[in-house]
Amino acid sequence: MKMDKKKKRHIFLAFQKRKRKEKMAAYQARDGDLQRKEEAKPQQESSGNSKETTDPVAEKREKKREQARRRIYRQKQKLQDTPEHKVPQAAIRRIRQEGILFLHRKVSEAEQENAAVEGAHKTEQRVEEAYSFVKRRYGGRKARKQKKLAKQEKKLEQKEVQFQYEKFLKEHPEMNQHHLQKQFQKWKIKREYQKARKHAAASKEAQEAVGKAGSTLMDLVKKSQEMLQKHMSLVAGMGMAGLLVMVIMVAVSSCGALFADTQSMVLAASYLSNPKEIDEAELHFTQLESELQDRIDHIENAYPGYDEYTYNLDEIGHNPFTLINYLSAVHTEFTAAGVEQEIQELFQQMYTLTLTEEVETRGGGGDDEEEYEVVILRVTLTTKPLVQLVENRMNTEQLELYEMYRTTGGLLQEFSSPLNLDWYGYVSSYYGYRKNPSSGHQEYHRGIDIAVPVGTEVYAAHDGIVQAAAYDSHYGNYVALEHNGYLTKYAHMNRLDVSAGQTVKKGDQIGVTGNSGSSLGSRLHLECLYQGEYYNPIFYFEVGEGTLYGEGATGSGGGAAGNVTPPESYDDASVEALIREAEKYLGYPYVWGGSTPSTSFDCSGFVCWTFTASGVHNLPRTTAQGIYNQCTPVSPSQAKAGDIIFFTGTYNSAGPVSHVGIYCGEGVMIHCGDPIRYANINTPYWQKHFYSFGRLR
Incomplete structure (x- = not known):
């Protein structure tokens, strides 16, 4: 049964009237609160309990804003008021038209x-x-009034934003300084974020607003953070927190309610934990990895008496950003002690070391040859990707925060890139505990090593004064640059272009990379200190653009196979034949001692078979060290497809060379891992163990 139109309208008007009464009651209650506060002020001042003096300018501005709010409210009421006895506008228009x-x-x-x-x-x-x-x-008169009212509301909103921003700067004058105070920025972001999260937990409506805004907000955050990362010097002048708020406010000025409910997600784009706690958490994970590597290196001492030891080892290492992004997304603010157990669990899930004893019967091939038994200890290390592990431990909201951190890098980047290169993928040794490649002992590595060819230009990451430009037996040729308590070091360089006491600007060339000091290959060693304390440089330096071998952006995770070149694309017929032969065995398993397709291969057996079977070079079966002994060393800048690439320290081998593969060009090799596959040589693991390129003589 349909409801009569007149009855419908009566119900609608009654509903509107009730809503107006509720709004008026709320408005009157607010006025009463304001009046009581104003009456209480003189009493507080007279009692001497007030610790703050009233700012007359701020008080006047607040009074004007309150008057504007009341004026807008009254205008809205006039526009919405429609007495029940008033003739409907549609009827009037119809009579006029007739x-x-x-x-x-x-x-x-x-x-x-x-x-x-x-x-x-x-x-x-x-x-x-x-x-x-x-x-x-x-529009008519009413439409013009509505348009005027909308303009007044927009103007009031802009004044509110400007007032709050100026109030923030007044309360915290240090944010106006040229140098950004990181701790203060974190305090501001932390306070706003935690306040918004508490509000979201108590308000179902706020949670629904965040859910509806999802994809739009994430796009906005990513674009905003990209802009901030590219213009960090501008951010340093204005203050990270204030600029972030203003950028997002301008972008969503027509969505004030949406901004109010979701600004916490935008402000959460920065790591909120204390920098020392971040470093300690990362150090704990590297210490566990270093102990695992040390255990593998001493397998033969711990388990003596076997005839043979075979090793099938996955990579040891992780991306620091992956770990800290995960901990920040799950815990918001954490301490190293608070997440120690969780880090231990992640490590145990990531690495599985198994020792298997096998007995093989050999011999008996000839009439006089007797059979004999060989007792073998097979050592296998299986590594699961850390990214995969942490993603499986997070809910939807945490995954969104994790992706945000992955995009922004935690917004800790204080310095520009020291290299004109996207260098994340070329880090050969991270900050933290590791096995020293020179001494073989476990050590605390206080910087990062970036493996780049000799002669790569190095730039000052910030303005400052050259504190030192000298040679050291450990650092080699190095530069120390100081500014406002920050000290950055650039070591193992081939040439220095500055001298002690010189003032340099961000982006000035200070030298070129090399292999000086205790380095075992061309690299840039980078350190970062603040007021004498070391910090992990990976979090505080931006990256440049471009790659060494044209393999595309390396990203912060590494691990990709890069650009695999089809065999027919090579100009050299011998290289094409070599790669075609190698590709026949993609997917074959790693078998210790294997050297033919019928037995499958180990790393040196695969290289020897491929070169010989392709007709490129007759290379009899030998070890990885034996192959290296038949090659002429080639620098990375001169390496080309068809060369051989050698690695060291992948396990405790008799000689320095422990692994070998065939270089395909553009930062890619094909090698006998488990199984035989293509691999990107610019991942931290392979750069850490890189020994040399070689060309068969």
């Missing part, structure tokens, strides 16, 4: 007898049409 049409018909009946009347009538019709057009285009 009257106009009646008059036009009467005039038309007489205009045929008088040309002047006809002309005047047509002119009048054109005027009416013009008036109707203008009214439709610009």
Whole structure:
């Protein structure tokens, strides 16, 4: 049964009236609160308990804003008020239209007898049409009032934002300094974020607003953070927190309510934990990895008496950003002690070391050859990707925060890139505990090593004064640059272009990379200190653009196979034949001692078979060290497809060379891992163990 239209309208008007009464009651209650506060102020001042002096300018501005709010509220009430006895506007418009049409018909009946009347009538019709057009285009009186009201609301909103921002700067004058105070920025972001999260937990409506805003907000955050990362010097002048708020406010100025409910997600784009706690958590994970590597290196001492030891080892190492992004997304703010157990669990899930004893019967091939048994200890290390592990431990909201951190890098980047290169993928040794490649002992590595060719230009990451530009037996040729308590070091360089006491600007060339000091290969060693304490440089330096071998962006995770070149694309026929032969065995398993397709291969057996079977070079079966002994060393800058790449320290081998593969160009090799596959040589693991390129003589 349909409801009568008159009854519907009556119910609707009654509902509107009730809502107006509720709003008016709320408004009056707020006025009462304000009045009571104003009455209480003199009492507080007279009692001497007030610790703050009232700012007359701020008080005047607040009074004006309150008057504007009241004026806007009254105008809204006038526009919304529609008394029940008032004739509906639709009926009035209908009567007016009928009257106009009646008059036009009467005039038309007489205009045929008088040309002047006809002309005047047509002119009048054109005027009416013009008036109707203008009214439709610009609206009537009520529409103009609504438009004016909208402008006033927008103006009031802009003043509110400006007032809050100026108030923030006044309360914290240090944010106006040229140098960004990181701890203060974190305090501001932390306070806003935690406040918003508490509000979201208590308000179901706020949670729904965040859910609806999901994808749009994430896009906005990513774009905003990209802009901030590219213009970090501008951010340093304005203050990270204030600029972030203003950027997002401008972007969503027409969505004030959405901003109010979701600003916490935008502000959460920075790591909120204390930098020392971040470093300690990362150090704990590297210490566990270093102990695992040390255990593998001493397998033969711990388990003596076997005839043979075979090793099938996955990579040891992780991306620091992956670990800290995960901990920040799950815990918001954490301490190293608080997440120690969780880090231990992640490590145990990531690495599985198994020792298997096997007995093989050999010999008996000839008439006089006797069979004999060989007792073998097979050592296998299986590594699961850390990214995969942490993603499986997070819920939807945590995954969104994790992706945000992955995009912004935690917003800790204080310095520009020291290399004109996307160098994340070329880090050969991270900050933390490791096995020293020179001494073989476990050590605390206080910087990062970036493996780049000799002669790569190095740039000052910030303004400052050259504290030192000298040679050291450990650092080799190095530069130490100081500014406002920060000290950055650039070591193992081939040439220095600055001298002690010199003032340099960010982006000035200070030298070129090399292999000086205790380095075992061309690299840039980078350190970062603040007020004498070491910090992990990976979090505080930006990266440049471009790659060494044209393999595309390396990203912060590494691990990709890079750009695999099809065999037919090589200009050299011998290289094409070599790669074609190698590709026949993609997917074959790693078998210790294997050297033919029927037995499968180990790393050196695969390289020897491929070179010989392809007809490129007759290379009899030998070890990885034996292959290296038949090669002429080649620098990374001169390496080309068809060369051989050698690695060291992948396990405790008899000689320095422990692994070998065939270089395919563009930062890619094909090698006998488990199984035989292509691999990107620019991952931290392979750069850490890189020994040399070689070309068969």
